[in-house]
Amino acid sequence: MVQSKHLQYTYEIAPVFVLMEEVVLKKLRAFIGWECGDGIFCPGGSMSNMYAMNVARYKLFPEIKKCGLWEMPRLAVFTSEECHYSVTKGAAFQGLGTDNVYLVKADQRGKMIPEELEKQISAAKSKGAVPFLVSATAGTTVFGAFDPLPEIADICENYGIWLHVDAAWGGSALVSRKHRDLLTGIERADSVAWNPHKMLLAGLQCSAFLLKDNTDLLKSCHAANASYLFQQDKFYNVCYDTGDKSLQCGRKVDCLKLWLMWKAIGTRGLEERVDRAFACTRYFVNEMKKRECFRLLMEPEYVNVCFWYIPPSLRGKEQSSDFWQNLGKVAPFIKERMMKRGSMMVGYQHHGTKVNFFRQVLISPQVSREDINFFVDEIERLGSDFQPE
Structure with a gap:
């Protein structure tokens, strides 16, 4: 009955859909250039960007899950002035504050200027803030601009900052051998948002949050370990109980839309x-x-x-x-x-x-x-x- 409603949270509720999601996410990660990793389908690119912010923060300060913001230093996010509004909305939602989102200047074509990013990082550090996330954009909403990912990745690597790429709009260029060069350097990201419901025209909604990390970081960050659902002594491998990776409990099977279309064409x-x-x-x-x-x-x-x-x-x-x-x-x-x-x-x-x-x-x-x-x-x-x- 539950499976007929296209819901998933444990393997026993929706075994086919759990495996389907795993396969589709693996294929999407392969387009990015990752041999392994993790991910989840979630309700839209805005939520994918918020997932990135939460996971990056948890990676740096895992104690925040228990202690909350009280024990944290001031944290800083960096993104282009041409970014999607969900970055500042996510900072507000997660208690970081919009004042701690540093908007980096873009050039005339709408691309983040790497030199300006480095200046903003230095400015934030001089004020006692801890830079923890750079959200680059691959396909800005207005101009369709692609930030220079190799240069941004160099900066993130130098400062030890999580690099997220919001490719909700532009990510689908990865499936084209002719146009995938627009996203050169995306393989160096720590996480990626990609919306197949945009250019690939999968049914709305169909949005993937993809991680290079394959150490159960996503689950550790979000798991509540509800004993009535996620028992650890089940007869199958409980890694297939993917519900604890999500902020939700039951999720719609958004991967099905992409899987069906992929099989068709x-x-x-x-x-x-x-x-x-x-x-x-x-x-x-x-x-x-x-x-x-x-x-x-x-x-x-x-x-x-x-x-x-x-x-x-x-x-x-x-x-x-x-x-x-x-x-x-x-x-x-x-x-x-x-x-x-x-x-x-x-x-x-x-x-x-x-x-x-x-x-x-x-x-x-x-x-x-x-x-x-x-x-x-x-x-x-x-x-x-x-x-x-």
Whole structure:
């Protein structure tokens, strides 16, 4: 009855799903470049990043599980200013405090600057803080940027700091022989977050937290040893009772979604899905470059395409004092029209000093060149008569 609901916490409740999860996690770790390790499927990339924070802290100060924060020094986390918001949310949730998350400057493409990371670590140490975690990003939310992992790994190794890579978005490039170089150096990480429900299009939710450590660190950190579930004198190997690795008790069998898809289309099919997303992105960018009305914020490194549409009323006026103020009104103007017309739905945002721009991500295997052509044409149709106030 319980297994029919797709729940797992002990081997006897869901033996097939326990083994399935073990196999899938092993395959994902192999893409990273780890021969061994550990991991667990958990509810989303945000939770994976929080798991990393908790495990890294426990690794450095295992007594925190019993004594709590009272006996701990001030702990410091380091991440890019382009990081996912779950890093600061995790620091708040786990009692570290958002003031102890050091946001490291990123370059114009949104990549963490290693020299700035080292400066922040030194600054934190000078204030008496203990650096314990660097959370690098492989595929930032806005620009799709990949932090320079080899250089960051060198710094973490030099200072003895846990390196976590938030590859929730960009991790799926690992399955592509053509594009996996974007994540060069990820094998040096201590932990990785990877969401197959993003680019690989597994059913939501399907998120893996992966560890290089294979010494039961994950279980030691989280285990409560409930005697009514996790008896140590069972007739089978109790390492298959994976429930104590988790913050939850019963978990949904999220690995099943990826396993089924993997069996259906194979590793080659997953790779083709990734490669096609990159090819669609390149076609989209090339089509925009043919028209004077589009301007890219930057050449995309991944499949995030950030751009402005410049209507006829603003073209050639880039030097005017109110150009950028007026350009910032164009995306909301077009978005309102597309929603009322019901033709498309695409998001816009401002970012730092950059006024509102569109951010389009092309990952669906159902998107055709005809769809892309329609998208470009529709943006033009909806915005061509914009007039500044």
